Amino acid sequence: MASRPIAVCFFAVPLIIFLSALRSREVLAQADPAACLSCHKDQAGLMDTMHGAKSDPASPVGAGKACSACHGVNPNHVGNPAANKHPVRFGKGAIPAREQTEVCMSCHAGNRHLAFWESGRHGRNDVRCNDCHAVHATPSRGSTVAFTRRDPTVSPVIGTERQLEYETCIGCHKQTKVQINKPSHHPIVEGKVTCSSCHNPHGAQSHAMIKHETVNIQCWNCHSDKRGPFLFQHPAVEENCLSCHAPHGSSHTKLLNERVPNLCQDCHDWSRHPGTAYSGDQGFIRIPGSPAKTANTRFVARSCLNCHNAIHGSNAPASRGKYLTR
Ligand code: HEC
Ligand code: HEC
Ligand code: HEC
Ligand code: HEC
Ligand code: HEC
Ligand code: HEC
Ligand code: HEC
Ligand code: HEC
Ligand code: HEC
Ligand code: HEC
Structure with a gap:
């Protein structure tokens, strides 16, 4: 009768020892970054990031899952790394983009800036979090986030040590x-x-993932003087700043899409101007074969803007304001 407990002990004890050994290797794999970093020295930057913060129980290190929170666990990895890969791989032999993102989202899904990731252009086109974020790299001075920086440029206007998002x-x-x-x-x-x-790289429901609902609200965010309300509005301005401006850059001054007067004449018929106020030989431009002998000197340099300088709207009384000339 006494043989059964002995037999149980005979099998159970080694099993427990074996399991707890496995378990402790797993715990080590999760909790002790030093063991992993003894081989992976070049990944140690992680410990200097918010993911390495011991004081934050939500961070991988604070939660006792320094490496496993992102890479998962393979208890046999240490013994034979090449044959025992981790379940989550971001680099060589990577798992699908969506699954990589899900790992990050397991902690970051509550972040309101990430609320539209799924419907955003990046998410839908399989751009991964780590295409922009280098989670193992120490952020450069003055920022909290390290970027992957695909195209480093030495700019003449800034020091090279500062990493710029663009x-x-x-x-x-x-x-x-x-x-x-x-x-x-x-x-x-x-x-x-x-x-x-201007953009939310994490996705937004707006046009071109801009941060505000409309382009104008986006621009007013910094150029509040263009918001008005003005006594005399220029409808083109109220409608969309991009009717005249390019958001990123332009070969024309002041980010204009075209040079003035061409820009204005896309919408305004040049034949109505000069009208009766000026004589017939003073057109905007010199048209070959027309009675006009010269182009009107009023239109040199800033052209229409010589007179219509309150182009974004005016609060000047009477016709001066109405015609955006002050
Ligand atoms: C916050 C998530 C996260 C944590 C925590 C993390 N890693 Fe990583 N790891 C990544 C990502 C993402 C990559 C892909 C390269 C990159 O973005 O820097 C990576 C790449 C690697 C690589 C390069 C191999 C490859 O896939 O190309 C190694 C090795 C590595 N990590 C080891 C570790 C170790 C060791 C720890 C613990 C000290 C750790 N990682 C913690 C996310 C993480
Ligand atoms: C004995 C040295 C050593 C230790 C300790 C070690 N690794 Fe590795 N690890 C390697 C080598 C070598 C490779 C490359 C294997 C290959 O791709 O052939 C590797 C690859 C990796 C990779 C990329 C491939 C994969 O498995 O996804 C990750 C991630 C990684 N290690 C994480 C860890 C973590 C986390 C720990 C701690 C639990 C750890 N390593 C401990 C040597 C080690
Ligand atoms: C175990 C939970 C956890 C996982 C998994 C995780 N993070 Fe984090 N992450 C945090 C915590 C906690 C912070 C610091 C507080 C915060 O900003 O939310 C942080 C901070 C960050 C920051 C810097 C935030 C700032 O304010 O400067 C970035 C960027 C980031 N994580 C990206 C990632 C990416 C990319 C992945 C996937 C490869 C990932 N995280 C996976 C918990 C996690
Ligand atoms: C297209 C590039 C890009 C991708 C992809 C990307 N991010 Fe970011 N992320 C950024 C930029 C740029 C910032 C800095 C924003 C700022 O300064 O306001 C940032 C900031 C963050 C922050 C800290 C600031 C905040 O908004 O709370 C966290 C956390 C973060 N990203 C997590 C993620 C996660 C998780 C993913 C994947 C689901 C991801 N990011 C994908 C570019 C990206
Ligand atoms: C001043 C605000 C602003 C800044 C800064 C800005 N963008 Fe834009 N971006 C916009 C607006 C507004 C649009 C919509 C353009 C349109 O509808 O014609 C846009 C459109 C885009 C598009 C869609 C394609 C296109 O050109 O219409 C991409 C891609 C883009 N931006 C990337 C970037 C990148 C990358 C940076 C940084 C180098 C950047 N933007 C900086 C406002 C901005
Ligand atoms: C890994 C490559 C990659 C990186 C890095 C990247 N993007 Fe994108 N981006 C894409 C892809 C792919 C699309 C979707 C296809 C397209 O519209 O060109 C996209 C789309 C966009 C759009 C929407 C364009 C539209 O027409 O709606 C904007 C805005 C944008 N990215 C801004 C950024 C900004 C800002 C950053 C840096 C913080 C960035 N991207 C970094 C690949 C990238
Ligand atoms: C984040 C703030 C910010 C936002 C948003 C912004 N701008 Fe700007 N804008 C600037 C700064 C800074 C300058 C440079 C001012 C200077 O050099 O004095 C500038 C300059 C300009 C200039 C003059 C360029 C020149 O060559 O002198 C124009 C035009 C302009 N912005 C239009 C726009 C339009 C249109 C939008 C909306 C798509 C917009 N801005 C959104 C910050 C912003
Ligand atoms: C009808 C065309 C038109 C529209 C629409 C327009 N602008 Fe302009 N904007 C101009 C012209 C022309 C200039 C150059 C003025 C000059 O050289 O004196 C200019 C110059 C600027 C400048 C630089 C000089 C300054 O006055 O500060 C800023 C900033 C600017 N615009 C912002 C905006 C914003 C923001 C919007 C949308 C609310 C907008 N613009 C809509 C035509 C336009
Ligand atoms: C996208 C089209 C568009 C562009 C470009 C544009 N405008 Fe206008 N503009 C309008 C509209 C629409 C009105 C309102 C017309 C009306 O009330 O009859 C207007 C009104 C005006 C008025 C007031 C006229 C009145 O009868 O109240 C002046 C002056 C004017 N624009 C000058 C300019 C100048 C100068 C430029 C170039 C810098 C320019 N506009 C570019 C669409 C445009
Ligand atoms: C020499 C000053 C001057 C220049 C240069 C000028 N304007 Fe005018 N514009 C005026 C005045 C003053 C009025 C008020 C009505 C009038 O007296 O004809 C006016 C009226 C207008 C009107 C409203 C009346 C109408 O005919 O529809 C528009 C639109 C207009 N200008 C557009 C332009 C455009 C576009 C240019 C450049 C191609 C331009 N103006 C160049 C002085 C000028």
Whole structure:
């Protein structure tokens, strides 16, 4: 009768020892980054990021899952790394993009900036979190996030040690890269405006993932003097700043889509101006074969803007305001 408990002990004890050994290797794999980093020295930057914060119980390290929170666990990895990969791989032999993102979202889904990830252009096109975020890299001075920075450039206007967000973006967005280097541009390469000043890279329901509902609200955010209300509005301005301006850059001054007067004449019929106020030989332009001998000197340089200088709207009384001339 006594043999059964002995037999149970005979099998159970080694089993328990075996299981607890497995378990402790698993715990080690989860809890002790030092063991992993003894081989993976080049990944140690993670410990300097918010993911390495011991004081934050929500961070991987604070939760005792320094590496496993993202990579999962393979208890046999240490013994034979090449044959025992981790369940979650971001680099070599990567798992599908969507599954990589889900790992990050297991902690970050509650972040309101990420609320439209699924419907955003990046999410829908299989861009991964780690295409922009280098979670193992120590953020450069003055920022909390390290970027992957696909296309590092040495800019003449900034120190090379500061990592600018746009460098990561233009690694994929070549067209935008061309635009922000045109003669007139938002000071993005100068480091004063970032791509995410206007866009939410994590997705938004707006046109082109801009941060505000409409383009105008987006622009007013920094150019509040253009908001009005004005006594005399210029309907084109109220409607959309992009009727006249390019958001990233332009070869014309002041980010204009076209040069003045052509810009204005897209909407305004030149034949109505000068009208009766000026004589027939003073057109906007010199038209070959027309009675006009010269182009009107009033239209040189700033052209229409010589007179219509309150182009975004005017509060001046009477006809001066009405015609946006002051
Ligand atoms: C917050 C999630 C996260 C945590 C925590 C994390 N990693 Fe990573 N790891 C990544 C991502 C994402 C990559 C892909 C490369 C990149 O973005 O830097 C990666 C890449 C790696 C690589 C390169 C192999 C490859 O896939 O190309 C190794 C090795 C690695 N991690 C080891 C570790 C170790 C060791 C720890 C614990 C100290 C750890 N990781 C913690 C997310 C994480
Ligand atoms: C004995 C040295 C050593 C230790 C300790 C070690 N690794 Fe590795 N690890 C390697 C080597 C070598 C590779 C490359 C294997 C290959 O791709 O052939 C690797 C690959 C990886 C990779 C990329 C491939 C994969 O498995 O996804 C990750 C992630 C990784 N290790 C994480 C960890 C974590 C987490 C720990 C701690 C639990 C750890 N490593 C401990 C040597 C080690
Ligand atoms: C175990 C939970 C956990 C996982 C998994 C995780 N994170 Fe985090 N992450 C945190 C915590 C906690 C912070 C610090 C507080 C915060 O910003 O929410 C943080 C911070 C960050 C930050 C910096 C935030 C800032 O305010 O500067 C970025 C970027 C980030 N995580 C990206 C990622 C990416 C990319 C992945 C997937 C590869 C990932 N995280 C996976 C918990 C996690
Ligand atoms: C297209 C590039 C890009 C992708 C893809 C991306 N991010 Fe970001 N992320 C950024 C930029 C840029 C910032 C800095 C925003 C700022 O300064 O306001 C940022 C900031 C963050 C922050 C900290 C600030 C905040 O908004 O709370 C967290 C956390 C974060 N990202 C997590 C993620 C996660 C998780 C994913 C994947 C689901 C992801 N990111 C995908 C570019 C990206
Ligand atoms: C890994 C490559 C990659 C990186 C890095 C990247 N993007 Fe994208 N982006 C894409 C893809 C792919 C699309 C969807 C296809 C398209 O519209 O070109 C997209 C779409 C967009 C759109 C929407 C365009 C539209 O017409 O609606 C915006 C805005 C955008 N990205 C901004 C950014 C910003 C800002 C950053 C940096 C914080 C960034 N992207 C970094 C690949 C990338
Ligand atoms: C001043 C605000 C602002 C900044 C800064 C900005 N964008 Fe845009 N972006 C816009 C607006 C507005 C649109 C919509 C353009 C349209 O509808 O013609 C747009 C459109 C886009 C598109 C869609 C394709 C296109 O050109 O219409 C991409 C991609 C894009 N931006 C990427 C970027 C990247 C990358 C950066 C940083 C280098 C950046 N943007 C900086 C406002 C901005
Ligand atoms: C994040 C703030 C910000 C937002 C949003 C913003 N701008 Fe700007 N804008 C700037 C800054 C900064 C300058 C440079 C001012 C300077 O150099 O004095 C500038 C300059 C300009 C200029 C003059 C360019 C030149 O060559 O002198 C125009 C035109 C302009 N912005 C239009 C727009 C339009 C249109 C939008 C909306 C699509 C917009 N801005 C959104 C910050 C912003
Ligand atoms: C009808 C065409 C038109 C529209 C629409 C328009 N602008 Fe302009 N904007 C101009 C012209 C022309 C200039 C150059 C004025 C000059 O050189 O004196 C200019 C110059 C600017 C400047 C730089 C000089 C300054 O006055 O500060 C900013 C900033 C600007 N616009 C912002 C905006 C914003 C924001 C909107 C949308 C609310 C907008 N613009 C809509 C035509 C337009
Ligand atoms: C996208 C079309 C568009 C562009 C471009 C445009 N405008 Fe206008 N503009 C309008 C509209 C629409 C009105 C209102 C017309 C009306 O009330 O009969 C208007 C009104 C005006 C008025 C007041 C006229 C009145 O009868 O009240 C002046 C002056 C004017 N624009 C000058 C300009 C100048 C100068 C430019 C170039 C810098 C320009 N506009 C570019 C659409 C445009
Ligand atoms: C020499 C000053 C001056 C210049 C230059 C000028 N305007 Fe005018 N414009 C006026 C005045 C003053 C009025 C008020 C009505 C009038 O007296 O004809 C006016 C009226 C207008 C009107 C409203 C009346 C109408 O005919 O519809 C528009 C639109 C207009 N201008 C557009 C333009 C455009 C576009 C240009 C450049 C191609 C331009 N103006 C150049 C002075 C000028």
